[in-house]
Amino acid sequence: MSERKRGAAHPHPHPDTPPEGGFFDPVRGSLATIIALSLIGATSSVVPFIAIVELARTLLPALDGAAVDTGRVWVIVIVAVGALLVSFAAAFTSGMVSHFADAELQLSLRRRIIRHLQRLPLGWFDARASGTVRKLVENDVVALHQLVAHAIHDVITAITVPVISLVYLFAVQWQFALAAMLPLVIAAGLYVVMMRGGMDKYAQYENATAWLAEATVEFVQGIAVVKRFGQLGRSHQRYRDEQRGYVDFVGQWTRETAVMFTLVEIVTSPLVVLVYLLAVGLWLVGSGAAQPIDVLPGLLLGLGLTAPLMSLGSSGQFLRNAAKAQRSLAGFFELQPIALSAEPQTPGSSELAFESVSFSYDGAHTVLHEIGAACTPGTVTALVGSSGSGKSTLAKLVPRFYDATAGRVAIGGADVRDIASDELYREVGFVFQDVQLLRASLRENIRLTRPDASDVEVERAARAAQIHERILRFERGYDAVVGEDANLSGGEAQRVTIARALLADAPILVLDEATAFADPDSEAAIQRALGALTEHRTVLVIAHRLHTIVGVDRILVLHDGRVVEQGTHAELVAAGGRFARMWSDYQHNHARALPEGANR
Numbered sequence: 141m142s143e144r145k146r147g148a149a150h151p152h153p154h155p156d157t158p159p160e161g162g163f164f165d166p167v168r169g170s171l172a173t174i175i176a177l178s179l180i181g182a183t184s185s186v187v188p189f190i191a192i193v194e195l196a197r198t199l200l201p202a203l204d205g206a207a208v209d210t211g212r213v214w215v216i217v218i219v220a221v222g223a224l225l226v227s228f229a230a231a232f233t234s235g236m237v238s239h240f241a242d243a244e245l246q247l248s249l250r251r252r253i254i255r256h257l258q259r260l261p262l263g264w265f266d267a268r269a270s271g272t273v274r275k276l277v278e279n280d281v282v283a284l285h286q287l288v289a290h291a292i293h294d295v296i297t298a299i300t301v302p303v304i305s306l307v308y309l310f311a312v313q314w315q316f317a318l319a320a321m322l323p324l325v326i327a328a329g330l331y332v333v334m335m336r337g338g339m340d341k342y343a344q345y346e347n348a349t350a351w352l353a354e355a356t357v358e359f360v361q362g363i364a365v366v367k368r369f370g371q372l373g374r375s376h377q378r379y380r381d382e383q384r385g386y387v388d389f390v391g392q393w394t395r396e397t398a399v400m401f402t403l404v405e406i407v408t409s410p411l412v413v414l415v416y417l418l419a420v421g422l423w424l425v426g427s428g429a430a431q432p433i434d435v436l437p438g439l440l441l442g443l444g445l446t447a448p449l450m451s452l453g454s455s456g457q458f459l460r461n462a463a464k465a466q467r468s469l470a471g472f473f474e475l476q477p478i479a480l481s482a483e484p485q486t487p488g489s490s491e492l493a494f495e496s497v498s499f500s501y502d503g504a505h506t507v508l509h510e511i512g513a514a515c516t517p518g519t520v521t522a523l524v525g526s527s528g529s530g531k532s533t534l535a536k537l538v539p540r541f542y543d544a545t546a547g548r549v550a551i552g553g554a555d556v557r558d559i560a561s562d563e564l565y566r567e568v569g570f571v572f573q574d575v576q577l578l579r580a581s582l583r584e585n586i587r588l589t590r591p592d593a594s595d596v597e598v599e600r601a602a603r604a605a606q607i608h609e610r611i612l613r614f615e616r617g618y619d620a621v622v623g624e625d626a627n628l629s630g631g632e633a634q635r636v637t638i639a640r641a642l643l644a645d646a647p648i649l650v651l652d653e654a655t656a657f658a659d660p661d662s663e664a665a666i667q668r669a670l671g672a673l674t675e676h677r678t679v680l681v682i683a684h685r686l687h688t689i690v691g692v693d694r695i696l697v698l699h700d701g702r703v704v705e706q707g708t709h710a711e712l713v714a715a716g717g718r719f720a721r722m723w724s725d726y727q728h729n730h731a732r733a734l735p736e737g738a739n740r
């Protein structure tokens with residue numbers, strides 16, 4: 141394949157990138173049903189009240205001795221009972237459909253999140269990933285649950301019931317209808333005033349909550365460090381300040397809205413509305429503007445006009461949360477998945493080559509500049525260089541944690557981007573510093589990359605990784621579960637991942653020597669384990685301790701993202717350049733720690 145520049149852009153649109161609002165596609169039909177049922181339910185719930193009025197209108201003449209139209213009475217009763225049943229059935233069915241739709245939506249979203257996660261570059265899965273995924277799966281998906289399962293039905297009911305009631309009231313007696321609207325208008329006005337600047341306030345409230353949570357986590361996580369350095373008072377002070385700030389903010393907001401809130405409660409309270417409507421009714425009847433019977437619908441339906449306002453308030457909050465969740469999910473789905481090749485290639489050998497490889501994390505700062513190097517099968521190549529020189533970044537391009545911004549990384553002549561991912565992981569094994577063990581048995585952890593491996597094979601890999609004896613000391617041995625009865629030190633956990641890499645038996649190995657947390661005993665064990673791992677393979681190792689790479693086939697010295705020297709240990713020392721200086725400093729600093737024969 142010809143050398144070409146390839147940015148982060150995906151050549152084919154990703155199938156899971158949803159079109160605007162596409163999350164609801166799987167439940168579109170159910171949503172339409174919920175809306176229709178909510179409308180039917182709300183409308184039919186008003187009918188019995190109208191029926192009572194009409195019944196009264198039909199029966200009243202009987203007081204003056206007139207004959208009662210019993211046929212009409214029966215029709216009204218049947219319509220009322222029928223409407224009541226329809227309203228119950230609609231509410232029940234709508235509840236059922238919403239909960240099924242909600243379950244369906246959550247399932248489809250969670251599946252979509254998982255599918256998208258599987259296609260993201262491994263480099264995305266750093267420390268922040270678990271928090272982000274947790275927020276998506278827990279908060280955002282649940283916010284959409286509130287929308288589908290509750291808010292749609294509540295909002296439709298809260299709007300439909302007052303609208304139908306008012307239409308009927310205006311048809312019967314317009315002055316009384318107008319009077320019945322007054323509490324609604326006053327409450328709505330007060331609500332608007334109360335909520336003025338509510339979005340800003342709400343944002344401030346969320347910030348205050350987030351800061352408090354952050355300060356709490358910081359206080360708890362840092363407690364060991366601050367205690368050690370006698371800063372407990374200061375750290376505790378920040379926590380107390382944030383807590384004070386939160387309480388002050390909530391107190392202030394509550395005081396600002398308390399008067400308005402109480403006024404809204406009073407204006408909408410059933411007793412106040414009833415007394416008000418009775419007074420208006422008496423006045424209208426007294427002045428001859430209305431018949432006594434015309435006051436009845438106003439009393440019955442007028443009472444139900446203001447209650448929905450309150451439920452609209454809380455549903456509005458659900459709607460805002462759902463909109464926010466939708467934005468956050470859309471942002472996640474917009475993350476570029478790793479590019480998949482249209483014509484997958486198979487590596488011709490286990491030769492690893494970096495061909496003019498450049499890389500930038502953010503598109504602005506280049507951290508690797510035109511790296512060229514070849515690692516042949518059966519040899520060990522070490523990457524050395526100061527902290528931040530680009531060693532890990534270069535190593536992580538091989539298993540495609542990231543893709544080169546320019547140039548290419550090739551295995552047996554094939555660009556790693558053109559090798560199907562399962563093939564790539566069969567070809568490349570890696571052991572990086574951030575050891576990842578699953579909450580599963582040690583056996584399952586070792587067998588992760590080769591689920592079909594027999595117990596004997598697992599044990600052989602563990603022996604070679606110098607961890608077999610340690611595993612046997614657990615009561616349940618290989619069945620001990622990580623994080624439950626298998627509590628491992630950093631070095632031990634690392635040897636488990638080395639056993640895993642050994643079992644996977646990949647012909648190319650990318651390793652971070654990573655003995656940072658190892659004590660002298662476990663360092664020796666890890667070195668032996670790595671020795672077993674590197675036989676007959678193409679090995680690229682990030683070296684931190686220079687005495688461990690004295691005998692490797694080739695050393696690449698990185699500085700500011702460039703290969704500034706390369707050769708064997710002896711050649712580089714003889715050349716008297718950067719590596720020779722690093723080696724001399726290293727010998728000076730580690731004179732006593734170096735094993736015999738290492739300082740040649």
Ligand SMILES: Nc1ncnc2c1ncn2[C@@H]1O[C@H](COP(=O)(O)OP(=O)(O)OP(=O)(O)O)[C@@H](O)[C@H]1O
Pocket residue numbers: 501502507525526527528529530531532533534
């Ligand atoms: N995820 C990331 N996002 C942005 N920049 C990064 C990221 N990881 C590393 N860098 C930057 O890339 C450069 C090379 O870092 P890299 O981790 O590859 O160096 P290193 O030689 O492995 O260092 P060390 O020996 O300390 O691990 C550094 O400037 C670093 O700040």
